[in-house]
Amino acid sequence: MSNPLIHVQDLTKLYVNDEVTTPALQGVSFVIHPGEFVSIMGPSGSGKSTLMHILGFLDTFTSGSYSFNGTDVKGLGDVALAKMRLNEVGFVFQAFNLLQKSTVLENVLLPTTYTEHTQQERLRLAKDAIESVSMTHRMNHYSSQLSGGEKQRVAIARALVNNPSIVYADEPTGNLDSKTGEKVLELLADLNDAGHTIVMVTHEAEAAEYSKRILRFKDGFLQSDSSNGHQRRGGYSK
Amino acid sequence: MKISDIVFTALNSLNRTRSRSLLTILGIVIGIGAVIVMLSIGQGAQGLILNQVADLGSDLIFVEPSSGESEGGPPSPFIEQTVNLDDEIAMERSGLFSSVSPSLYTTVPVIFQESNSFIQVVGTDDEQTSIFPADVALGRNLEKEDVSGNARVVVLGKEIAEDFFGASDPIGQRIKIKDLSFRVVGVFDEQGTRFFQNLDKQVFIPVTTMQNDILGVDYVNYLSAISRSDIETTKEDLAILLRETHDIENPNGLAEKDDFLVSSQTDATKTVGTIGNVLTILLSSIAAISLLVGGIGIMNIMLVSVTERTREIGLRKAVGATNQEVLRQFLIEAILLTMLGGLIGVIGGVLISLAMGWIIQNFFLDTWSVIIPPSAIVLSVVVATAIGLIFGYYPAKSAAKLNPIEALRYE
Numbered sequence: 001m002s003n004p005l006i007h008v009q010d011l012t013k014l015y016v017n018d019e020v021t022t023p024a025l026q027g028v029s030f031v032i033h034p035g036e037f038v039s040i041m042g043p044s045g046s047g048k049s050t051l052m053h054i055l056g057f058l059d060t061f062t063s064g065s066y067s068f069n070g071t072d073v074k075g076l077g078d079v080a081l082a083k084m085r086l087n088e089v090g091f092v093f094q095a096f097n098l099l100q101k102s103t104v105l106e107n108v109l110l111p112t113t114y115t116e117h118t119q120q121e122r123l124r125l126a127k128d129a130i131e132s133v134s135m136t137h138r139m140n141h142y143s144s145q146l147s148g149g150e151k152q153r154v155a156i157a158r159a160l161v162n163n164p165s166i167v168y169a170d171e172p173t174g175n176l177d178s179k180t181g182e183k184v185l186e187l188l189a190d191l192n193d194a195g196h197t198i199v200m201v202t203h204e205a206e207a208a209e210y211s212k213r214i215l216r217f218k219d220g221f222l223q224s225d226s227s228n229g230h231q232r233r234g235g236y237s238k
Numbered sequence: 239m240k241i242s243d244i245v246f247t248a249l250n251s252l253n254r255t256r257s258r259s260l261l262t263i264l265g266i267v268i269g270i271g272a273v274i275v276m277l278s279i280g281q282g283a284q285g286l287i288l289n290q291v292a293d294l295g296s297d298l299i300f301v302e303p304s305s306g307e308s309e310g311g312p313p314s315p316f317i318e319q320t321v322n323l324d325d326e327i328a329m330e331r332s333g334l335f336s337s338v339s340p341s342l343y344t345t346v347p348v349i350f351q352e353s354n355s356f357i358q359v360v361g362t363d364d365e366q367t368s369i370f371p372a373d374v375a376l377g378r379n380l381e382k383e384d385v386s387g388n389a390r391v392v393v394l395g396k397e398i399a400e401d402f403f404g405a406s407d408p409i410g411q412r413i414k415i416k417d418l419s420f421r422v423v424g425v426f427d428e429q430g431t432r433f434f435q436n437l438d439k440q441v442f443i444p445v446t447t448m449q450n451d452i453l454g455v456d457y458v459n460y461l462s463a464i465s466r467s468d469i470e471t472t473k474e475d476l477a478i479l480l481r482e483t484h485d486i487e488n489p490n491g492l493a494e495k496d497d498f499l500v501s502s503q504t505d506a507t508k509t510v511g512t513i514g515n516v517l518t519i520l521l522s523s524i525a526a527i528s529l530l531v532g533g534i535g536i537m538n539i540m541l542v543s544v545t546e547r548t549r550e551i552g553l554r555k556a557v558g559a560t561n562q563e564v565l566r567q568f569l570i571e572a573i574l575l576t577m578l579g580g581l582i583g584v585i586g587g588v589l590i591s592l593a594m595g596w597i598i599q600n601f602f603l604d605t606w607s608v609i610i611p612p613s614a615i616v617l618s619v620v621v622a623t624a625i626g627l628i629f630g631y632y633p634a635k636s637a638a639k640l641n642p643i644e645a646l647r648y649e
């Protein structure tokens with residue numbers, strides 16, 4: 001088997017606020033390989049988002065180890081973490097987080113402005129990403145004019161634009177109705193088929209059906225790690 | 239991130255809040271514009287005064303009445319009455335001067351046939367024109383005999399002659415000055431302005447006639463004289479002479495003080511220089527205050543902008559922007575704002591200076607020259623940029639410090 005992309009060992013995260021200490025993750029260990037499509041499930045407050053933030057280099061952890069593509073993340077400084085976010089990961093949020101007053105193209109271009117690419121290369125990357133989520137026809141529309149499903153597709157394009165090693169999606173269908181949600185999940189499954197590694201947080205069992213593997217969390221502990229033999233693909237009704 | 243990308247991004251976000259951005263920089267625009275206008279006018283006025291003073295020559299000495307407190311300068315408010323024609327006689331006898339001439343002013347109605355206007359009348363003598371050279375266009379100048387004889391004769395300034403007589407010959411005509419009839423004996427050629435007075439709009443009569451018939455006084459406003467030798471020595475000798483004639487034994491005592499003031503062109507130049515410096519300091523502080531206020535406005539709006547764009551900042555950081563890059567983006571936004579303000583201010587200031595210069599030249603003083611110091615423009619832009627840097631730093635820093643997760647959660 002290939003080298004692991006993500007390797008976490010005894011990962012702990014304590015939130016310390018004044019006198020209150022909240023253990024969000026309590027000794028979590030797992031490995032994710034390139035090409036996987038993993039769902040993270042669990043009740044509210046079980047530490048799913050916390051884990052995603054740590055895996056996505058947006059937050060630090062209290063103890064344990066996390067290595068990404070062989071790099072020990074613990075030792076990385078602010079700038080190195082920013083570079084990891086820029087080059088290695090793409091984030092898809094429940095709330096889309098698009099710039100309302102910018103066009104689809106501008107939104108997707110945003111992460112490329114922090115790279116060393118030329119303007120031409122950036123445009124090409126952005127257009128390719130938009131193409132891969134089938135939004136080319138809306139490229140110059142303002143994101144405020146899009147439907148929820150379209151917004152999430154644009155957000156996925158933005159997550160893909162710098163060709164990341166992994167895409168993290170924290171409840172990507174949480175703000176969408178089930179039919180629109182299905183299309184987004186379908187898109188994620190297609191991207192996974194095309195070789196992208198995807199980790200997705202979801203509450204819904206039907207959503208998790210689209211992934212190949214499910215990690216279940218409770219109270220900051222990893223409860224189960226199961227593969228999904230009957231991965232659901234295609235065939236959603238219009 | 240390349241600097242061009244940062245500038246582009248900054249321009250983009252400024253463009254989205256265009257009207258607010260423009261309102262925000264108004265403080266800077268006004269501050270910088272005011273600096274340019276004030277510097278330009280200050281320099282123009284200073285240049286004008288220094289030119290006039292320089293035209294007068296360096297051997298010129300003034301004696302004016304004084305309470306002993308004043309520090310010198312060009313002939314100033316005519317409150318004291320302690321200088322008179324006896325002083326002139328004493329000065330002439332001393333041999334220190336090649337010419338001495340009195341000046342005594344009043345403004346009274348002057349009437350010729352239907353024309354009637356308030357005009358500045360100068361009581362003086364024949365030697366005035368040896369001190370302040372002036373050509374006689376028609377007729378003659380005042381003469382010694384006019385002064386000794388209390389003669390009711392008048393020499394007109396050029397514009398007055400034109401106003402009253404048009405193309406016809408004024409010589410020999412009679413005009414009324416404060417109800418007394420005067421015979422016009424001469425008209426001066428164009429003289430222009432001196433100490434902000436338009437000499438072409440004055441009329442000149444014998445000082446004695448002025449004292450006895452018009453005002454009923456025995457003093458003069460000031461005496462002008464041309465020194466024969468070194469001006470500083472002459473000033474000292476003159477002071478001793480005047481103390482003798484005025485019976486002042488100890489000018490440094492408590493009871494007695496000099497009741498006159500001797501000053502020269504050099505003093506005047508110094509005074510103008512001092513006035514210029516005071517003016518510059520004053521204007522600089524006004525400018526500093528308005529720029530400070532403008533800067534605080536910029537800081538305020540940048541803080542508002544950081545708060546409004548918390549989610550955008552969180553997003554930028556989540557997709558890979560470093561703290562440095564976020565800091566730079568907001569700093570450059572602030573600098574672009576203030577630079578734009580500075581630029582508009584400079585353009586506005588230059589336009590207003592030119593317009594005001596044009597108005598002054600055409601309606602008030604044709605000797606006025608519009609000076610817009612290039613250093614002021616460079617300084618303005620530099621200052622505007624510095625203000626952006628200083629007042630933009632704190633908001634930019636607070637943007638850079640934002641935690642991306644919390645920022646993204648911000649409502």
Ligand SMILES: Nc1ncnc2c1ncn2[C@@H]1O[C@H](COP(=O)(O)OP(=O)(O)OP(=O)(O)O)[C@@H](O)[C@H]1O
Nearest residue numbers: 015017022023024043044045046047048049050051
């Ligand atoms: N910034 C924070 N400060 C203190 N406690 C926090 C913070 N963020 C999360 N927590 C706590 O950590 C625990 C895990 O939170 P987390 O957001 O990871 O849960 P979650 O599984 O994503 O829940 P949900 O499904 O509702 O999104 C919760 O008890 C939460 O209250």
Ligand SMILES: [Mg+2]
Nearest residue numbers: 048049050170
């Ligand atoms: Mg969550």
